[in-house]
Amino acid sequence: MRTVLITGGTGSLGSATIRGLVRYPGWHVVVTGRDLARTTERAEVLSADLGTPVTPVELDLESLDAVRTFTREWPARELPPLHALVCNAGTMVVSGLRHTADGHEVTFAINHLAHFLLANLLRQHLTEPARIVFVSSDTHDPARRHGFPAPRYTSGHELARPADTGGDPMEAGRRQYTASKLCAVLTAYQMDRVFGADQRISVNAFDPGMMPGTGLARDYNPFFRFAWKYLMPALTVLPRNFHTTRTSGAALAHLIADPALDGVSGKYFQGRRPSRSSAESYDPDRAAELWRSSAELVGMPELAETP
Numbered sequence: 151m152r153t154v155l156i157t158g159g160t161g162s163l164g165s166a167t168i169r170g171l172v173r174y175p176g177w178h179v180v181v182t183g184r185d186l187a188r189t190t191e192r193a194e195v196l197s198a199d200l201g202t203p204v205t206p207v208e209l210d211l212e213s214l215d216a217v218r219t220f221t222r223e224w225p226a227r228e229l230p231p232l233h234a235l236v237c238n239a240g241t242m243v244v245s246g247l248r249h250t251a252d253g254h255e256v257t258f259a260i261n262h263l264a265h266f267l268l269a270n271l272l273r274q275h276l277t278e279p280a281r282i283v284f285v286s287s288d289t290h291d292p293a294r295r296h297g298f299p300a301p302r303y304t305s306g307h308e309l310a311r312p313a314d315t316g317g318d319p320m321e322a323g324r325r326q327y328t329a330s331k332l333c334a335v336l337t338a339y340q341m342d343r344v345f346g347a348d349q350r351i352s353v354n355a356f357d358p359g360m361m362p363g364t365g366l367a368r369d370y371n372p373f374f375r376f377a378w379k380y381l382m383p384a385l386t387v388l389p390r391n392f393h394t395t396r397t398s399g400a401a402l403a404h405l406i407a408d409p410a411l412d413g414v415s416g417k418y419f420q421g422r423r424p425s426r427s428s429a430e431s432y433d434p435d436r437a438a439e440l441w442r443s444s445a446e447l448v449g450m451p452e453l454a455e456t457p
């Protein structure tokens with residue numbers, strides 16, 4: 151039996167991924183959520199439906215202290231060996247600039263900083279060969295047609311504490327989201343350089359495609375929330391990067407568990423296929439700067455010296 155940890159694992163994509171993992175026997179799934187009662191309820195339903203062990207654990211990704219506590223307490227959970235980590239939980243805030251208790255902008259804090267810290271702290275608990283997957287999005291790539299503003303990356307510190315320019319909060323929030331998804335790809339590539347030199351820890355980025363109907367639009371206005379939930383799912387029949395959660399979940403389960411991907415690392419997957427990410431994501435200097443600034447922001451200066 152092997153363990154996979156999926157942050158936000160009872161959400162739409164997380165639940166679909168657990169269903170997809172049924173094809174690969176021998177996995178124990180740990181899912182995290184901010185609301186333990188709600189996470190437990192959903193985990194119990196999934197476990198009963200699928201006959202797969204699903205363990206719920208409370209984790210508030212807005213808090214770096216909560217991430218540190220979670221990783222310190224990991225050995226006490228006495229779970230099967232940890233072979234995979236999926237950095238899946240995410241948010242997009244478009245109603246105005248908001249910061250966590252640590253002083254970091256919320257979208258960047260949850261989508262990037264918390265997962266950066268989690269992966270680095272859990273490294274000591276990974277049983278090799280292991281896999282780490284960062285869930286990104288094609289919205290990180292301005293060359294693709296998706297309707298999102300291009301990410302504006304200057305430094306990790308500026309993304310953590312962006313200036314409030316008084317402009318359109320929706321535009322600013324969506325741009326912060328695309329920047330966080332660029333950070334997911336940059337981090338996957340840099341972590342592959344740092345962790346995966348011997349291919350014992352594979353690190354990849356994953357684009358699930360647009361999945362209308364999920365909770366991503368929770369901070370939008372009521373009209374757009376309605377359209378996202380009830381109207382836009384019809385777009386999944388088009389030959390573009392729109393997918394149902396079932397399709398994307400099956401692809402993510404493949405990336406976690408399929409033996410054919412043993413040793414495959416430092417790649418960007420669109421669904422089941424390796425693909426090219428944005429031109430900016432291949433900039434090694436930018437990836438190194440993000441790694442250093444993220445290490446400083448999460449209070450792990452020793453990581454800042456990692457090449």
